[in-house]
Amino acid sequence: MIAAVSGRVDSVNATSFEQELSKAMEGGSSRLVVDCGELSYISSAGLRILLLAVKKTRAQGGGVALCQVQDHVREVLEVSGFTRIMTVRDTVEQAIDSF
Template sequence: MEITTERKGEVLVALTEDRVDGSNAREFQEAVQAAIAGEDAPVVLDMERLVYISSAGLRVILMIARALQGESRNFAVCSLVGPVREVFEISGFDKIIQTHDTQEKAVAAVQG
């Protein structure tokens, strides 16, 4: 599972793609953790190219959110589309995790 990252000012944007389900949730978790480790920048997880996420994937996002909170780093997700947006709405994760329509808004929101 590939997670690419880019800088938007001081914010670290991690781009997810494809699918996250029970079969690769652990791999997804390790990839995101590796991508955001070793610094103290705020993080935005961009899901524009993520086509599917299962509850196992949601749990990974929750654990990442908690870990970042523990490090006092801001965190948001953005650009949820199709089934991923639906899963966030039904599960109420849009109330648990800061969620934005666009990457720009998310970057602005998590910035110090």
């Protein structure tokens, strides 16, 4: 399943991000690719949702792969230790191939 996220994800809209990701995972696929090409900002409220998605997909034998991550967002992922628990690739195709 491929989901795209854009703009800002912070404590104001983290809940709708969570709902969108849940919807994307409803189809039963445990492999989730998140296209972050248009994501300009993520705070810990958004990271929390990503972590939940990682836990959920891994429990089903899958995982989460991110792609097209902007530099600032990548720094946030690195400082948070998230690059250890999810795959980060340059392109959507590479993210899909990482599974």
